[in-house]
Amino acid sequence: MESPVQPSATLKRTPFYDFHRALGAKIVEFAGFEMPVRYTGDVREHVCVRERAGLFDISHMGEFHVEGPGALEFLSHAVTNDLASAAPGQAVYSPMCRPDGGIVDDLLVYRFEDHFMVVVNASNTPKDFEWLLDYCPADVELEDRSDRTALLAVQGPKTPEILQGLVPDEALDLGYYRFMTGPVCGVEAVISRTGYTGEDGFELYFEPRHAARVWEGLMSAGNRLGLEPVGLPLEAGLGWTVKFGKGDFVGRDALLRQKEHGLKRRLVGFELEGRRVPRHDMPIEAGGRALGRVSSGTFSPSLERPIGMGYVESGSAQTGTALEIRAGEARLAARVAPRPFYKGGSRRA
Template identity: 70%
Template sequence: MSASGVVKRTPFNDFHRALGAKMVDFAGFDMPVRYTGDVREHLCVRTAAGLFDISHMGEFHIAGPGALEFLNRAVTNDVAAAAVGQAVYSPMCREDGGIVDDLLVYRMADRFMVVVNASNTAKDFAWLDALRPAGVTLEDRSDVTALLAVQGPRAADVLRGLVPEAALELGFYRFLEGEVAGVPAVISRTGYTGEDGFELYFANDGAARVWQAIMAAGAPHGLEPVGLGARDTLRLEMGYMLYGNDIDDSTTPLEAGLGWTVKMKKGDFVGREALARQKERGVPRRLVGFTLEGRRVPRHGMVIECAGRAVGRVTSGTFSPSLDRPIGMGYVEPAHAELGAALDIVAGPSRLPARVVARPFWTSGSHR
């Protein structure tokens, strides 16, 4: 439920219900968790293409003199190094290095668009507004922006004829402003699945036209609508983090294996001193991926042991449809984070043997 106490609906809600989707309250939105089944939808994305409604995500537009410097101070990655037409993934940290959110920054010719997690929209806006200098504008466009993702090895085939040909030639994390099915849109080659794909941002009033056009164009290519259930298993197979599970304001980018997004040489940013100290001293825990034998699935919050001693805790777990085995992620003491390390997941009275493995778990995706 949203802060106002009202569950919001995306502009695609009627389509979800007409398709018989199971709907749930997620981050204050009435969202489809599944249509035909998590495994079927997951494998459809891995083999063909899926259409995701992710309009619950938040979008802020930032402009004005000093907008670049403001954003570069607010996030850990180097926005200044991005060209116009490029997106940047970055954590946004507190002074103590804890992660406020992980987000995308789109660098446009005359402004920036920041895309944040749905559960953090209000928090992130307040955080950025408190940091914002005079002369920089910060506008929350979340409630008027629709967002669809087309993901899978046939994503480009689905969109061919609906988007400019130049959009199909975009590199990963590149975007352009054009049209999808005649509706003005930001077309971005990004995603959360490990497959090739596009994310499409456009005004709510174009929602019906775009949804119907993509579903019709995608039918010959095996496109199906996909819910949040499969979105979660797809992201976990890639070792992608979910805010609130794998990262939050008590974890730092260095602990989460996101050191590559922390650009110490770019100049000052919020959290820099704390992260520099942690980098020098070493992290107290590391986020690792692990696999289990058998069929039992690790769950968020389960204790991780080694030789009978607690050494960490599970943050995410699922049964991987692509690998046909249980997988998970969790934080462990650095001594137990090496590849091949043997661990036990505490599941009630049982101990489930696990082994640390490299991420991503799934390495055969169409994204290159």
């Protein structure tokens, strides 16, 4: 259960806070911000995104501007994925690792003609900036522009229809993980065909002073198509984002050793019988033997059953493996399930 926000001088607000309050959203503390966790209810908002479209305020995310002669080399060393092969107008998803191979954060890197934009998770913004600053050479300018960036995501199968007339026609033809700069509701923005809902959608970056114009423009255009404001979206099997062949990067040696010697643990998804939802840190067992712990869990309205994720011993990571989730004295029956859990989304490659 979420705790209601207590007044605090340390909590930040996004440029859309007054809209959230006026629409009756439940506000909670999240990553140092007062954020809307829901408006009408989790299931209704879930169905809205699956069937029509939802409008997410994700302005709590962090944005760093990177430019200079050594910008590409610097970022290529900082993240595990291959940025050199990305063309201008392409976004790249990647972990950023410590020397021991552990993940500092997962992030998006947007490659422009003359600079890069790095988008990081809200709770990690200060830590990520300091981490990058430690590696930043003299010929690279690294600037935190988080407080100067508003970010809205429109996600769901009706998104392209909603955005018709609000963005340039060529924006609607962008491929997945491609972006461009252009007007949104008459405001200059970065228009990116990205998102984590499994549905088609766009993320829109622009200056906070235009927040009201863009919010109201989107809601007005989307009203007849069922667009609704919705609460916070939730976000490893990330081997595909680690490019050993690109050259050196932070954590490469440790990750290469893991690849050569085999992983002791793997992140798996699992589905549960019954209705009880698995919670973070619940033990995962099989035959009374400890295998790992739950990292996250929820009830899936689309699948009509509880689902979860967790790290288990590699030998128990195969699809169909029977598991038990220990919830106090109770044992919840579960099976390893293939990911993604939901495969019916409108997202296009």
